Amino acid sequence: MKGGGWSRMAETRLRQLRGRDPLGLRRALSDRLLPALVGAMALLAALALAGADGAGRLAERWQQGEAGQLLMQLPRETPLEPILARLAALPGVVSVAPVPEERLRQLLAPWLGEVPGLPLPRMIAITLRMETDQIPLLEAVQAIPGAQLELRSEAVRLAMRLADGLRALSLAMLGIIGLVAAALVAVATRAGIAARRDTILILHDLGARDADIAGRFARRLAWLCALGALGGLALAIPALWYLAMQALPVVLARDAQPDDLPWALLALLPPAAALIGWGTALVTLRAWLRRLP
Amino acid sequence: MVRFSRVGLSYPEGEGAWALSGLDFALTSGSFTWLLGPSGGGKSSLLGLMHLSLRATEGEIEVLDSRISRLPRRAFPALRRRIGVVFQDYRLLAHLSVFENVALPLRIQGLTEARLTADVREILRWVGLLDRADSPPTTLSGGEQQRLALARAVVARPALLIADEPTGNLDAAQARRVIALLREMHRLGTTVIVATHSEALPEEYPAPTLRLEGGRLEGGRLVAHG
Numbered sequence: 001m002k003g004g005g006w007s008r009m010a011e012t013r014l015r016q017l018r019g020r021d022p023l024g025l026r027r028a029l030s031d032r033l034l035p036a037l038v039g040a041m042a043l044l045a046a047l048a049l050a051g052a053d054g055a056g057r058l059a060e061r062w063q064q065g066e067a068g069q070l071l072m073q074l075p076r077e078t079p080l081e082p083i084l085a086r087l088a089a090l091p092g093v094v095s096v097a098p099v100p101e102e103r104l105r106q107l108l109a110p111w112l113g114e115v116p117g118l119p120l121p122r123m124i125a126i127t128l129r130m131e132t133d134q135i136p137l138l139e140a141v142q143a144i145p146g147a148q149l150e151l152r153s154e155a156v157r158l159a160m161r162l163a164d165g166l167r168a169l170s171l172a173m174l175g176i177i178g179l180v181a182a183a184l185v186a187v188a189t190r191a192g193i194a195a196r197r198d199t200i201l202i203l204h205d206l207g208a209r210d211a212d213i214a215g216r217f218a219r220r221l222a223w224l225c226a227l228g229a230l231g232g233l234a235l236a237i238p239a240l241w242y243l244a245m246q247a248l249p250v251v252l253a254r255d256a257q258p259d260d261l262p263w264a265l266l267a268l269l270p271p272a273a274a275l276i277g278w279g280t281a282l283v284t285l286r287a288w289l290r291r292l293p
Numbered sequence: 294m295v296r297f298s299r300v301g302l303s304y305p306e307g308e309g310a311w312a313l314s315g316l317d318f319a320l321t322s323g324s325f326t327w328l329l330g331p332s333g334g335g336k337s338s339l340l341g342l343m344h345l346s347l348r349a350t351e352g353e354i355e356v357l358d359s360r361i362s363r364l365p366r367r368a369f370p371a372l373r374r375r376i377g378v379v380f381q382d383y384r385l386l387a388h389l390s391v392f393e394n395v396a397l398p399l400r401i402q403g404l405t406e407a408r409l410t411a412d413v414r415e416i417l418r419w420v421g422l423l424d425r426a427d428s429p430p431t432t433l434s435g436g437e438q439q440r441l442a443l444a445r446a447v448v449a450r451p452a453l454l455i456a457d458e459p460t461g462n463l464d465a466a467q468a469r470r471v472i473a474l475l476r477e478m479h480r481l482g483t484t485v486i487v488a489t490h491s492e493a494l495p496e497e498y499p500a501p502t503l504r505l506e507g508g509r510l511e512g513g514r515l516v517a518h519g
Contacts, residue, residue: 022386022389022393022397022400024386024388024389027388198384199386199388202384202386202397203397203401205344205346205373205378205384206373206374206397206398206401206445207370207371207372207373207374207376207398207401207402208370208401209367209370210370212401293345293346293347293348293366293369
């Protein structure tokens, strides 16, 4: 008796589940191929996102470091104090500070290695207020024997151009991935329509609105895309962490930290995939249904 | 209730040939009508126009007091829900149980699970299929499938019930049972139109008749029978 009650409850539950899927989409749009393909897309999208974000952060950091800051190189024997005082008195100068020798050695270490006895010039970091006339500073520098002012490093300019290019390329890749994902969903939707054509026509004849039918397809495809994107993300995160661990010591001279991954952008991938799936399915279905009377 | 005025229909693939032409008739509310004629005479096309699965090429159709040509497409689903259709080939959904097939029109209307279950069970009892509620339709006999199709057509209590050759594939006993159910719907106040190529059924159950041949109505209008 007890067993019979349970089985009846289970039957009712099963019936309700089937009833919520009158189009039989769980079978027509299976949860294997499309999520796997969307997962691969999500993996590529995550790499592109991380590329765009990394290039953006790098460019921003370089730009901040460069904006308004100048480096002056002096011969080792030059006394610093009078020069610092003279430069600080110039109009528009916010700060004047010698770069510690230890910091200079750190900066050069990746190229030259540890050379304790290497004689290094003295460097002064000068920060100017934005849009300050630099002529008084240039005149002051010319008056100091052996002084050289590095206005903006050509290497940094090239590196920033490269970072901007990388960011643009990554964003273009993201766009292409989005378009390919939409095309994929459109193909899957058409396959679903072909598999359930008669069922759709019956529901249509029974008075189902286009929005109801298209909505059922759209919800199913959104779910499959989100599922695929989650899977792709699960693969992408360890891969990105590995890349960060390898790249950051070289690029920024420090170890990777969890904050270095663009978590907020990565978290947007599953909802974005779901949105692409939902929107594409809705548009494809509604265009097809509009042909019916 | 239903009015056809100079209605004609030509299919795009028919290269201009008229499948139906000059149809002029009216069905009054609560009536029972036979639609007679040979196979290929246009009965299914006429019924298709009536349940809005086809659009007339010319003329004016009025169904349940709505003029179809003036109705925006978005208003069609609501009108379709007031029309029950028993299709010639049943058009049951094989991936759903008997219960779910009947529940479909109510789900489309957005009824709650509790209300829906009571209505579906009542209709399944009426057509004698309650004990098969959880079976797939493919396991039913032809007569049972036809009764299931009828149950689905009437579960939402339509104002207009259209049956296209509902007895075409049934033996005499099953056919009588289906016709008895259709007549009971009529007795309950539903407007019913039944297409058949059988001459025996109208003689057994006399009712007003539309006779269609070669896409045209005999005499152009409704004729009394029996």
